[in-house]
Amino acid sequence: MTTPPRFEAPSLARPEPTGSADVPSTSDPVVAAGTTPSQQFTARSPRRRGGPLQRLKGLWRLWFFALVLVLWWVLSADSTSTFFPPLQNIVQRLWETWVVGEARSDLYSSLRHFAIGYTIAGVLGVAIGALLWKFQRVGHAVSPVLYFVYVIPTAALLPAIVAIMGIGSPMKITIVVLAAVWPTMLNTLDGMRGIDPIKLDTAKVLHMSPLTTVRSVVLPGAMPQIMAGLRHSLSIAVIMMVVSELIASTEGIGFFILEAQQRFAITTMWTGIIVLALVGSALTFLFIAVERVVLGWYIGARAVEQKG
Amino acid sequence: MNAVDTGWFRTLARLGVIAAVLAGWQLLSVAGVLDSSSFPSMTATMAELGRQLTDSDLWLAVWETVRGWGLGLLIGCSLAITIGTLLGLNRFAYLSVIPVIEFLKTVPVIAILPLAIVVWGATLEMKVFLVAFGVFWPLAIQTIYGVRAVDPVVRDTAAVLRLRGFRKFTTVTLPSAAPFIATGLRVAAAVGLILTIIAELVGGARGLGLSILTSVNAGPDRLPATYAFILLTGVTGVLVTTAFVALEQRLLHWHESQRNLAAKAA
DSSP states (O other): OOOOOOOSOGGGGSOOSSTTOOSOOOOOTTTTTTOOHHHHHHHHHHHHOSOHHHHHHGGGGGHHHHHHHHHHHHHTTTOOOSSSOOHHHHHHHHIIIIISSSTHHHHHHHHHHHHHHHHHHHHHHHHHHHHHHHSHHHHHHHHHHHHHHHHSOHHHHHHHHHHHHOSSHHHHHHHHHHHHHHHHHHHHHHHHHTSOHHHHHHHHHTTOOHHHHIIIIIHHHHHHHHHHHHHHHHHHHHHHHHHHHHHSOSSSHHHHHHHHHHTTOHHHHHHHHHHHHHHHHHHHHHHHHHHHHHTHHHHHHHHHHHHO | OOGGGSHHHHHHHHHHHHHHHHHHHHHHHHHTSSOTTTSOOHHHHHHHHHHHHTOHHHHHHHHHHHHHHHHHHHHHHHHHHHHHHHHHHOHHHHHHHHHHHHHHHHSOGGGGHHHHHHHHOSSHHHHHHHHHHHHHHHHHHHHHHHHHOOOHHHHHHHHHTTOOHHHHIIIIIHHHHHHHHHHHHHHHHHHHHHHHHHHHHHHOOSSHHHHHHHHHHTOGGGHHHHHHHHHHHHHHHHHHHHHHHHHHHHHTTTSHHHHHHHHHHO
8 A cells, every 4th residue: 555645735845946955956847836746737637537538528629739730731832932841742751751761760769769868867867866865965965066967958068978989879878868867866856855754754663664665655755756857857868869969970860850951951851850749749648648657546646635 | 953964064065075076087087097088187177267268259159158048038938928828818728729839848849950050040040049949838838827727715716806807917817827937937047048058059059059069179189178168058057047046036935835945944
């Protein structure tokens, strides 16, 4: 039986900007909003609750989305502008290059680097965050250094890392890890700090083993925020994957787009942009699906609380 | 509370860690663990940083970066707050537009960069567009949710008091949305800086990002300069974040989240 996390004081879980001053976490926009993930879910849950029939009813909301696409198609149909070719041509080229053509290998290469880098960043982020929470004094002492490295835009480190590691998979994975580790780490730390001390004391009184304490008190308490951190890490990892390919690479989606741009093959470039957009949102929606499974108990508890 | 937890000891520990990191860097360089052709020593980097600080080219680069970042942020945030507020106030508009915004938010901003580069080239406009585009979506969503997150009790009270129009907006809507917007702004500032640097690195617009790139391309002799520029980028980031956190605390001192912080700090 897992202990549900605290519901009563969402603001406690809020990342501390300064105050008792440690690494400020400007991680997930929604979490950082002074809204815990809980509020994020209440803000969204109404339109996702209910059975399949009710979900179908909500489909009318997509009319605007469809309108935007139709407008793009119609308005660009006779476009002679170099930069904005007709959508029809783009879709056609998309089919030729990405579905039947060989550009797919670029996609695989990008996704491989992303997957390895994101996994390492996630594991490292949770592990370091947990250690910083466990050894609070060490955490206090190293926080200025950590903060400084966190604030440096990782893209600025890229040329230096290329100089050290050359262009290849290790360099790209390093970049992804370096950029994506922070949100997960800071959110893990914040989430664990927000656990009600009484629960930890209770675990101690009950002589729970450290493992049991972690499993039934620490993880459930911090999970909503860890997931929020992982989600933010995801979007950063995608961006850095592309940036590493834009600056130094001979393969990948970023390279494909850049190469098309330099050949002034604007339609081809557009297909790359669209593929990248689709990959980014597919990964995000995949993550949301996983999150709804992992945090199912939490979202359910919130929904009950809302009604009550 | 024991001696280890007193304020001055903590400060001392922090300074100690910073000194240890710098000393460790120098030690590794001197011992030859870090190859000097790819990672200059700490003293060489610091000396170069000191020299660069007196160079007007450096300040020009900093100015270009800050200008691109500031303009992009200003445009993107004004649009996001205005449009977000309007959409948040109307249920039909909100439900219709939110799928589009949620989708566009998941699109990596960087996808649009090559397009901006072919349209504008390595210019300030390109940078400003990228920053404005990048900060718009997340901040618009923050604003929409903020406007919609009015406490039901407050909303009902406003209805009972027959508050309408502008008066309701300034006394009910704005205060409840303000914390969301403030945090959105803080995040936007950080994201905007990252995008500015990326636009300079990839697009070649003038600024700190381009300085880093040219110093790397100039060969191993200029490597200390590269690291000096990277450190400076970090300092810029610290200044930007600190400024926005301070602003948030000042403007929102009345809000629950900030009051909790104050209570905790005390």
